[in-house]
Amino acid sequence: MSAHARRVPTGRAGRLRLRRSLGTARRGADLLEHKLRLLLDRERAxxxxxxxxxxxxxxRLAEADVWLVRGVLLGGxxxxxxxxxxxxxFVDVEWDALMDVRHPATxxxxxxxRSPAEPTPSNTALAHAESSYLAAVPAAAEHAARTAAARLLSAEAERTAQRVRALRRHWIPQLENELSAVELALEEAEHEEAVRRRWAATHGAG
Known part of the structure; x- marks a missing residue:
């Protein structure tokens, strides 16, 4: 929000209002930066x-493919x-939340x-291939879940970083400038009032 889009408060009440707004903006930026650090740490993990x-x-997939070829060569x-x-x-994904960001967790x-009626692999190579393929399934599911979690956390981290930049680079400097202008105007008004009082006291005594 630019200075032209809103009315800048003046006087002592305006100074108090600006100080409060500036304090709120700074605390907000600090909290968002803390959130950003947590999001980035989790994203990296x-x-x-x-x-x-x-x-x-x-x-596991490469290992399974090797055993599969051997098993087919042996048994057809x-x-x-x-x-x-x-x-x-069956794969079940449980979700968690970090700083209101829902993401796959576990x-x-x-x-x-294999049912008792089903035949077992006819040779050792096919048995090894089956074991390796079964070991590859949870790893693939884990990879998909972790990748999705990192993507969701990264998106929220980027939105949070944008908000921090907006506060640090625009909103807080604008409030600081407005507060400085109000404080300068108050100082000048107080100085002028003091001069008038001295003048009135001097001429009143005369």
């Missing part, structure tokens, strides 16, 4: 967790089709269960 989950996901595609689980994995997953 989430990005590190996402990178680690991605590494695990990539390694029919052996692969027979070893596929009918059950599915990931829980339920592995598929």
């Amino acid at each position: 989430e990005r590190r967790a996402a990178e680690e989950a991605y590494r695990v996901w990539r390694d 595609e029919r052996a692969l089709a027979e070893a596929v689980l009918a059950d599915r994995a 990931v829980a997953w339920t592995a598929p269960v």
Whole structure:
């Protein structure tokens, strides 16, 4: 808000009002900066967790692919089709909030269960491939959740940083300038009043 868009208060009441507004703006900027630090710290932690989950996901997937090729070479595609689980994995994401920013917090997953009627992998390679693929699933879910959390926190951090910049670079300097102008005007008025009083006292005595 520019000085031309609002009426600048004057006098002692105006000075008090400006001091209060300036104090509120400074406290607001301090609180927003504290919020920004918390958001950035959590965002960095989430990005590190996402990178680690991605590494695990990539390694387990690559390992599984190697075992899968070996298993198919040993038992053929029919052996692969027979070893596929009918059950599915389930992923549950729990959400949390930091400074009113909701984001994925923890990931829980339920592995598929092979029923007694289902055939087991016909060779060791396919069994290893199955284990590696199952290990890749929670890592992939963890990577997705952590990446989403980092993105949400980053967006709020950017909005908070914009508000801090608006306060520090525009609103607070404007209030400081207005307060200085009001205080200068009060000093000049008080000086003029003192001169008038001296003049009146001198000429009254005369």
